Amino acid sequence: MNYAFEEKSSRSYAETLEKLKQAITDNSFGVLYEVNLKDKIEGKGFDFANNFTVLEVCNPKLAKEVLDEQIEAGYFLPCKVVVYEKENAVYAGVLKPTVLIDMVGNDSLHAAAVNVEEILVKAVKSAV
Secondary structure, three states: OOOEEEEEEOOOHHHHHHHHHHHHHHOOOEEEEEEEHHHHHHHOOOOOOOOEEEEEEEOHHHHHHHHHHOHHHHHHOOEEEEEEEEOOEEEEEEEOHHHHHHOOOOHHHHHHHHHHHHHHHHHHHHHO
């Protein structure tokens, strides 16, 4: 199962991260949380060589629509978007909302997941 959409970036890690945050904002989403996993892991005394940042993003209007339909879908909110380094390259991607929402088993939520996924994929593509 392909659970994520990702693309290799032609930009640096820092540039990709900043462009991605701007693209998310430009597409009516907000960044609720930004977690630098490299810093968190190293802060606990473990070595971690690669930069890896998780952005938890949300569009309140779309989230409310989904939660009003089925509150348990909240287990999958907010959406996760990442930027990371691997083998001297930078990648940006999104955990696919369509894959997650299919686990809920409510077909009426699929259209919302498709909409969110299209928006976040567009943001990733514009950032790389």
